[in-house]
Amino acid sequence: xxxxxxxxxxxxxxxxxxxxxxxxxxxxxxxxxxxxxxxxxxxxxxxxxxxxxxxxxxxxxxxxxxxxxxxxxxxxxxxxxxxxxxxxxxxxxxxxxxxxxxxxxxxxxxxxxxxxxxxxxxxxxxxxxxxxxxxxxxxxxxxxxxxxxxxxxxxxxxxxxxxxxxxxxxxxxxxxxxxxxxxxxxxxxxxxxxxxxxxxxxxxxxxxxxxxxxxxxxxxxxxxxxxxxxxxxxxxxxxxxxxxxxxxxxxxxxxxxxxxxxxxxxxxxxxxxxxxxxxxxxxxxxxxxxxxxxxxxxxxxxxxxxxxxxxxxxxxxxxxxxxxxxxxxxxxxxxxxxxxxxxxxxxxxxxxxxxxxxxxxxxxxxxxxxxxxxxxxxxxxxxxxxxxxxxxxxxxxxxxxxxxxxxxxxxxxxxxxxxxxxxxxxxxxxxxxxxxxxxxxxxxxx
Amino acid sequence: xxxxxxxxxxxxxxxxxxxxxxxxxxxxxxxxxxxxxxxxxxxxxxxxxxxxxxxxxxxxxxxxxxxxxxxxxxxxxxxxxxxxxxxxxxxxxxxxxxxxxxxxxxxxxxxxxxxxxxxxxxxxxxxxxxxxxxxxxxxxxxxxxxxxxxxxxxxxxxxxxxxxxxxxxxxxxxxxxxxxxxxxxxxxxxxxxxxxxxxxxxxxxxxxxxxxxxxxxxxxxxxxxxxxxxxxxxxxxxxxxxxxxxxxxxxxxxxxxxxxxxxxxxxxxxxxxxxxxxxxxxxxxxxxxxxxxxxxxxxxxxxxxxxxxxxxxxxxxxxxxxxxxxxxxxxxxxxxxxxxxxxxxxxxxxxxxxxxxxxxxxxxxxxxxxxxxxxxx
Numbered sequence: 173x174x175x176x177x178x179x180x181x182x183x184x185x186x187x188x189x190x191x192x193x194x195x196x197x198x199x200x201x202x203x204x205x206x207x208x209x210x211x212x213x214x215x216x217x218x219x220x221x222x223x224x225x226x227x228x229x230x231x232x233x234x235x236x237x238x239x240x241x242x243x244x245x246x247x248x249x250x251x252x253x254x255x256x257x258x259x260x261x262x263x264x265x266x267x268x269x270x271x272x273x274x275x276x277x278x279x280x281x282x283x284x285x286x287x288x289x290x291x292x293x294x295x296x297x298x299x300x301x302x303x304x305x306x307x308x309x310x311x312x313x314x315x316x317x318x319x320x321x322x323x324x325x326x327x328x329x330x331x332x333x334x335x336x337x338x339x340x341x342x343x344x345x346x347x348x349x350x351x352x353x354x355x356x357x358x359x360x361x362x363x364x365x366x367x368x369x370x371x372x373x374x375x376x377x378x379x380x381x382x383x384x385x386x387x388x389x390x391x392x393x394x395x396x397x398x399x400x401x402x403x404x405x406x407x408x409x410x411x412x413x414x415x416x417x418x419x420x421x422x423x424x425x426x427x428x429x430x431x432x433x434x435x436x437x438x439x440x441x442x443x444x445x446x447x448x449x450x451x452x453x454x455x456x457x458x459x460x461x462x463x464x465x466x467x468x469x470x471x472x473x474x475x476x477x478x479x480x481x482x483x484x485x486x487x488x489x490x491x492x493x494x495x496x497x498x499x500x501x502x503x504x505x506x507x508x509x510x511x512x513x514x515x516x517x518x519x520x521x522x523x524x525x526x527x528x529x530x531x532x533x534x535x536x537x538x539x540x541x542x543x544x545x546x547x548x549x550x551x552x553x554x555x556x557x558x559x560x561x562x563x564x565x566x567x568x569x570x571x572x573x574x575x576x577x578x579x580x581x582x583x584x585x586x587x588x589x590x591x592x593x594x595x596x597x598x599x600x601x602x603x604x605x606x607x608x609x610x611x612x613x614x615x616x617x618x
Numbered sequence: 619x620x621x622x623x624x625x626x627x628x629x630x631x632x633x634x635x636x637x638x639x640x641x642x643x644x645x646x647x648x649x650x651x652x653x654x655x656x657x658x659x660x661x662x663x664x665x666x667x668x669x670x671x672x673x674x675x676x677x678x679x680x681x682x683x684x685x686x687x688x689x690x691x692x693x694x695x696x697x698x699x700x701x702x703x704x705x706x707x708x709x710x711x712x713x714x715x716x717x718x719x720x721x722x723x724x725x726x727x728x729x730x731x732x733x734x735x736x737x738x739x740x741x742x743x744x745x746x747x748x749x750x751x752x753x754x755x756x757x758x759x760x761x762x763x764x765x766x767x768x769x770x771x772x773x774x775x776x777x778x779x780x781x782x783x784x785x786x787x788x789x790x791x792x793x794x795x796x797x798x799x800x801x802x803x804x805x806x807x808x809x810x811x812x813x814x815x816x817x818x819x820x821x822x823x824x825x826x827x828x829x830x831x832x833x834x835x836x837x838x839x840x841x842x843x844x845x846x847x848x849x850x851x852x853x854x855x856x857x858x859x860x861x862x863x864x865x866x867x868x869x870x871x872x873x874x875x876x877x878x879x880x881x882x883x884x885x886x887x888x889x890x891x892x893x894x895x896x897x898x899x900x901x902x903x904x905x906x907x908x909x910x911x912x913x914x915x916x917x918x919x920x921x922x923x924x925x926x927x928x929x930x931x932x933x934x935x936x937x938x939x940x941x942x943x944x945x946x947x948x949x950x951x952x953x954x955x956x957x958x959x960x961x962x963x964x965x966x967x968x969x970x971x972x973x974x975x976x977x978x979x980x981x982x983x984x985x986x987x988x989x990x991x992x993x994x995x
Contacts, residue, residue, distance in 0.1 A: 284777050286784070351980050357776050358708050359979055362922060366972035369919075373969055381961040510915070514784060521781060577800060585792035591785025595778050596770050 181227075190228035194238060197221045202246050209254035212548055218250075219536065226529055243435060248428045253416040258427045260543060262499065265434035266492050268535035271519040272441045272528065273488025278517070279526035279605070280454060281481035282461030283353070284361040287368020288516055291486035293375060293508035294344050295337035295493020300391040300503040301384065302333065310382050323395055330397040334494050341490020345482040353478040368513050375505040390504025394497050399425055430499045437495065441488055445528050448484065457481055511584060515542075518587045521594050524601025533603060538590075542583060550580040630852040638844065638937065645942050646681050649949055653677070660957060672956060678830045680952045681945070686836050686905065688944020689843040693898035694921035695928070695936040696850060697760075697891030703867040703931035704887045707776070710783035711763055712895055713918020714790035717911060719756035719896025720903040721794060723748035724807045731810040741813030742838075749842065749900045756896025760888040763790075769881075795911040809907040839901045846897060847937060850890070854933060863887060867931065916968060920947070923975040929985025938986060947971060 184193050201218030208214055221242055225235050251258030270292060277285045301307065305321040352363045379387030399405060405425060412420050448454045456477045459467040468474055497503045515538065523534025556570040563570065594601065657673040694716050701709040726748045730736040736744065767786045771779040798805045815835035854860035865873040866883045874880045902917065903909050924943040928935025951964040978985065 282777070284780065351976060355979055355983065358780055359926070359983070361777075361780060362708065362919070362926075363972075363976055363979060366919070366975055370969050370972055373965065377962075377965045514788065517781070517784075577796070582792050582796065584788040585796070588785040588788030588790075588792065592767050592782050592789065595774075595782040595785065596767070599774065599778055 185227075185229050190224070190230045191234070194221065194224045194228060194230065197224055198238065198242065198246070202250065205250045205257070206253065209250075209257075212544060215257060215260075215544075216540075218246075219540075223533070248431065249412065249415055251431065252412060252420055252424050252428060253418075255424055255427055258431050260539065262427070262431050262434055263543065264536045264539045265431075265438045266496055267516065267519060267539050268532045269434075269438050269441045269488050269492045270516045271523070271531040271535040272438075272445050273485040273492075274516050275485075275520050275526065275528070275531045276445065276448065276457075276488070277481050277485035278520055279524075279531070280449065280461065281457040281478060282357070283478060283481060284357055284364070285482075285485070286361050286365035286510075286513055286517070287371070288364070288485070288489060289508045289510075289513040290368040290371035291341040291344060291489035292493040292496070292512075293371050293503075293505075294341045294486075295490035296497040296503045296507070297375060297385060297391075297493075298337050298340055298490075299330065299333045299494040299497045300394050303327070303330065303395045303498065304391050304393060306384070306386060306391050309386075310384065312383060325395075327395040327397055330395070330494070330498055334491055337490040337494035338487045339490070341493065342483040342487040344490075345486030346479050349479045349482040350475075353475055353482070365510065365513075368508075368510060372505050372508050372510075375508065385505075388505060390502055390506075392502040394501045394503065396426060396498050396501065397429075399429060430495065433495055434492075437491060442528060442532075444484075449528070453477065453480055511587075514587055514591075515583070518590050520601075522590055522602060524604045527601060527603050527605035530601050530603035530605065534601070538587075541586060546579045546583070546586070550578050553577065553579065626856065630856055631848060634848050634851045635844065637934065638847070638941075641938050641941050642685055645938075645945050646685070649684075649945055650677055650681070653949060653953060656957070667956075669956070673953070676952060680948050682830070682832055682836060683952075684945035684948030685941065686839055686944070687948060688941035689840055690898050690902050690905070690917065690940075691921045691924045691944050692937045692940025693843050693846065693894050693901075694917060695925040695940045696847075696933060697895045698922050699925040699928075699930055699933060699936040700863075700887050700891045702925070704863065704870075704884055705768070705772075705779075707768070707779050708783065708922065709768075709888075709891070710780060711767075711787040711790060712760075712891065713914035713921070714787045714794075715756045715760045715763070715892045715914075716895040716899045716902070716918060716921075717909070717914030718759055718790065718794060718899065719752035719892075720899030720909050720913070721798070721807050721911070722755045722896070723752035723900030724809050724903045724909060726751050727810055727812070728807070731812070736810060736812050741815070744812070745815075745838070745900075745904070749897050752896040752900040753893040754896075756899065757889045757893035759790075760892025760895070761885050764885060764888040791911045791914075798911065805910055807903075807909040809903055809909075815904065835904050839905060842897070842901060846894060850894065851933070853890070859883075859886065920971045923971050923978075926975060926985055927978050929987040932985065932987050935985055935987035942986075943971060943974065946974060 184190065197217060198221050201214065201221055204211065204214030205218055222239070225239055225242075247261060248258070251261065270288070273291075274285060274288045277283050277288070302325055303323070305323055307324040308321045348364070348367055352360060355363060375385045376388055378384040385391065399422065405422075408425070409420050456467070456472045457480075459470065459472055460474060460477055464474065496507075519534035519538045520531050521534070522537060523532065524530030553570075559570060561570045562568065653673060654670070654677075657670045661669040694712065697712045697715070698709060701707065701712070727736065727744065730739065730744060763786055767782045768779050771782055795805045798807065815833065815838065817834050818831045819834065819837065821830040821832070852860075854863060862873070862878045862883050863886065865876065865878055866880055866887075870880055873883075899914075906913075920943060921940065924939035925936050926939070927943055928937065928939025947967050947970060950970040951967040954966060955963040
């Protein structure tokens with residue numbers, strides 16, 4: 173099997189083949205998605221394109237060119253044609269940024285953080301509180317919102333809050349890290365898990381004595397940053413409307429707008445993660461991960477380095493939290509549950525601890541699985557349930573199938589299976605980091 | 619004196635029960651004194667009621683609640699602590715084993731209820747059957763999970779089996795939900811009404827009417843858990859199997875050189891821990907009367923906190939940690955709202971447990987009764 177893949181890879185990576193493959197995928201995917209905007213398969217073909225760009229041997233100039241063409245032209249245009257894809261890609265970028273952040277903590281520094289989503293919540297709630305009417309409702313009962321309440325800040329503050337969210341999350345990471353980073357790995361995991369729950373419980377209950385988070389109802393509406401001025405939007409509108417074949421509303425432009433924000437953040441995140449990995453700090457993290465005692469002996473300031481890892485990881489989540497809050501115009505404690513933390517962990521584990529391309533692909537696969545494959549399967553089952561079809565041999569009418577069998581609700585099962593199977597059969601992940609691979613193949617002596 | 623202490627009756631019944639009583643009395647008295655003192659200090663700041671009087675009136679109920687939930691935590695914590703003692707790893711899916719035990723027990727009761735025989739049978743026999751079934755299924759499941767998800771990972775870096783355990787915990791939650799959903803149509807499990815478990819026993823202290831009220835099921839819960847704890851104490855400290863378990867916990871390679879079948883002992887540890895968790899699940903179901911597949915998460919985490927509080931790997935420590943944590947949580951849940959005039963209520967009890975965990979880990983990572991041990995590998 174492995175041999176087959178190696179041969180296959182070698183063959184398409186030979187001579188001019190990469191160019192044919194990449195352009196083929198690009199054009200085929202784009203045309204298919206354009207013709208049938210709802211097809212899952214077409215979208216998957218298009219999504220293979222970035223992977224081809226990354227993994228095949230081509231001139232860097234051409235790689236960059238195709239990448240820009242895909243990210244800046246093709247995806248937005250197709251995305252406006254079927255807005256759902258843009259939503260999928262936005263979610264992939266959000267979770268890829270989260271996974272990159274968690275990858276710093278878990279993959280590079282080897283500190284298992286089970287409450288990572290707490291930092292995401294910190295960012296989201298920061299903008300939610302300041303970017304909504306919440307500040308003028310501090311002394312009112314949740315639910316009984318005064319109609320006269322006004323937004324306390326201009327929406328343009330969003331741009332500043334991106335950095336405030338980043339800073340606040342990093343600070344939270346340091347504050348959490350200071351007392352607990354001396355703990356050994358498995359204790360640290362449980363404490364961070366507890367911390368994640370603490371943040372969630374706080375978000376749930378801080379509607380009294382002063383109404384800071386509006387409790388379980390969550391905060392809405394949250395302001396979005398303003399779109400570029402209308403004469404620029406009109407230019408785009410005139411270009412896009414003939415291509416996509418329908419009117420382009422402001423809401424759809426907002427989707428593209430957030431897609432570009434997420435794209436920029438993810439690019440920055442990748443560059444930062446890359447640079448960190450090869451830096452002095454990154455090498456210190458690796459040393460700590462592989463052997464703490466030896467790292468101390470080599471003069472690495474242990475707690476300081478771990479704090480850096482926590483802060484760096486948290487800041488990724490903080491900035492994405494602000495973007496997420498603005499994109500949804502709504503935050504509630506439900507979005508920051510333990511399940512989300514494990515979801516991000518699953519992405520990191522699936523892709524490969526410490527491997528940057530790995531965790532991005534992990535994020536893409538998990539998000540895709542979650543909101544595309546499971547949903548499609550659910551819809552398929554419910555359509556079967558409404559039909560008169562019968563399973564042949566055992567003579568079971570689909571109609572009698574319980575409503576509980578709804579694959580979209582079984583995310584936990586999927587995450588669990590991925591985690592266990594990966595740990596047993598491929599602990600280094602789908603695309604292992606080079607260093608990690610070496611570490612895991614060595615026999616650990618106890 | 620020496621002959622008396624080595625008397626098995628003393629060693630395995632009087633001593634452990636006395637120890638439990640001492641823990642309960644000690645922790646209970648200490649917390650009561652502290653809370654009454656606090657009430658005296660803060661009585662000026664709370665205006666809507668007499669803080670001291672209110673504090674003392676609800677004190678017995680708070681204590682009983684705390685002890686009840688404390689025994690549940692202690693029973694679950696034993697599962698964590700035994701596995702940690704032997705394998706040095708946090709069996710994250712133990713909370714789901716606990717949940718499965720509870721669900722299986724309640725499903726048995728519901729089966730009897732549907733048959734119409736629940737009302738005619740002796741209530742204690744029925745609940746006994748539910749507990750035994752819960753123990754068998756949960757114990758078997760714990761061993762199976764160990765075989766599938768942990769055994770292949772023995773000797774891997776520390777975080778690898780932990781992540782696998784988290785995955786297993788998620789799988790079990792959704793698997794139970796799936797099975798319940800497909801068989802009964804919904805995933806909530808509600809305990810059928812039967813017997814006299816909800817009735818109160820009322821103790822009257824001279825001078826105060828209705829001073830102490832205990833539900834029958836609370837008495838049952840405490841009695842069963844005490845019996846199990848005594849039994850476990852005997853098993854671990856008084857039998858050859860227990861000796862083997864302790865040997866494996868102390869030094870696995872040497873134990874295997876001494877002719878102990880290490881794999882068997884590890885399976886056995888999971889079996890015992892799982893069975894205790896399953897029994898705790900049934901008793902917990904009796905107390906809360908409603909379960910769902912996600913109910914294990916918080917009790918599991920708190921039981922883990924209890925295990926760490928008492929000193930992980932230490933059986934007596936798990937018992938002490940469970941009781942202390944149960945009492946603290948009960949005090950926090952009841953008094954926080956009263957002391958802050960409703961600004962902060964019982965919702966914060968979960969935070970309290972984590973705060974305790976963090977404080978313990980910072981100031982005394984080895985727990986109340988644990989010994990300082992170096993980190994292995």
